[in-house]
Amino acid sequence: MTTSPHKPKSWYGKGIPCVNLDELQGSLIVIEGADGSGRSSQIAMLNDWLEGHGRATVSMGLRRSNLISPELDKAKQGNVMGRITMNLFYTTDFMDQLENRIIPALRAGFIVLADRYIYTLLARAYVRGIERKWIEDLLLGVALVPDAVFYLKVSPKNLIERNFEKHSTLDYWESGMDIGISQDMFDSFVKYQRRVQTEFSGLQERFGFEVINGNRSPRAVQLELQAKLARILGVG
C-alpha cells in the first residue's frame, strides 16, 4: 500500500476567485479522444480498478452540468446558436462542473476521472475557425492543470468502424457537418476527424499529454493506462 504522491495544483491562467490550491489533495486525470475512441469504457474500467484499490473516484464529462445541460442538448438538435455562443455555452458547462464538482472532490481527496476536458473544446473551436486567442484566453484563464492527460488516438478508419458498430450511423457534430467541409457525411467525417487530430497533435506538444495508441484492444489500452496511472497515483 502506497500513499498518493501529492502533486501541487496550478492554473493555466489566473484561475478563479476564492480557491486555495493547497487544499486540493486529490488528482485530476483526463482522458481525451474522439467519439468511438473508447474513452467511456476505459474510464469505467479505471473506475473499477481504482475503487478495487480503495480509492474514491468521481467522473465528469462535457454537457453534464446541472446549470445548462438542457440548453446544450437543445442546441445540439439544430443550428439555433452561433459559434461564439456555442463556445461560451460549453465553457459555462465546463466551469459549472469544475467549480461545483471537480474542485470539491479534489478538496476531499478524490480521484477525478474527466471524460474530455478543455482540449476537446479547444480543438473543436480551432477547427471551426474561432479566433485562437479568444478561445484560449477564455478556457485557459480559468482551467485547472490536470495531473495527467491521456489522448486515445484512433485512426479515422477505425473510428468509423466503431461508430457504425455502435450506432450504425455517424454523429452530425462528430462528422463536422456544421462546417460544410463536404455534403457527403462519410467524407466529411474523415476530413473533420483528420483536422481534429492535427489540432490535437499541436495541443499534445504544447501541453505535453500522453498519446495512447487506441487502435489496440480495450484490454491492452487499459493495461497501459493502469501502468501509467499506478505511478502517478501511487496505486498498486
Next chain:
Amino acid sequence: MKGKLVAVEGLDGSGKSTQVYLLRRWLELEGVKVFFTEWNSSDLVKSATKRGKNQNLLTPTTFCLIHCTDFADRWERQVLPLLKAGYIVLCDRYKFTAFARDSTRGCDREWVRSLYNFATVPDITLFFKAPLQVALDRILSGRPVLKYHEAGMDMGFSKDPYECFSIFQGKINDEYDKMTDEFGFVVIDATQSIEVMQQEVRRIVAERIDLASYRLRGKK
C-alpha cells in the same frame, strides 16, 4: 459596418432605461431603422440564467460566463447582422456592465474583457452618471424586494439586502468611473429632469449620426 451601435450604461436607478426608450421612440417616429436589445434577454439562455439564479447554482465565474453567453447569442443573431444591414442598434447595457459587475464579484479584470473581445466598442456610449446616493434613493425609496444577485448578496458584503445593495452599487460605480475615459463614455448628468436629459441625448445622437441616411425607404 453600415449600421451604428449606441449603448446606454449606468447604475440601476440612473434613469437610463427610460432614456433609451424615449430615444428609440424618437428614432422610430422619425422613420429610422432601429433595433433595441437589452441585457440578459436572450430566449435561448434565459432559462439557464433563471435556473442558475433560483437554485443558487451560480459562482462569480459562471455568473460572468452565462451573461456573456446571453450577450453573445444576441450579438451573433441580432446585433451584428443588423449592424451589417445598416440599422441603428440600441443596447440597454453593454459589455461595460459585465466589466463593472464581474470585476466587483472578483473575476479577473483582463479575463472578463477578453471574453467580450468579439463585441466592438459602440459608436456612442451614453453613461448616465448619478451620485450614488441619488441612484440608491430612487431604487430603495419604495423598499422593493431586492433579488439576491441584484443586491450582490452573493458577495456577502452585508447580511442586510439594502446595505449590501448599496455597497455593491458603490463598487460598480467606481468601476464605471474608471472606464469613462478608457472607452470614451459620453457622460450625462442623471440628476436632471427626464425631458432635459432626453433633449441632450437626442442632440448627441443627431450630431454623431447622420440620421437621414438611416431612414427606411419610402418614409418621410
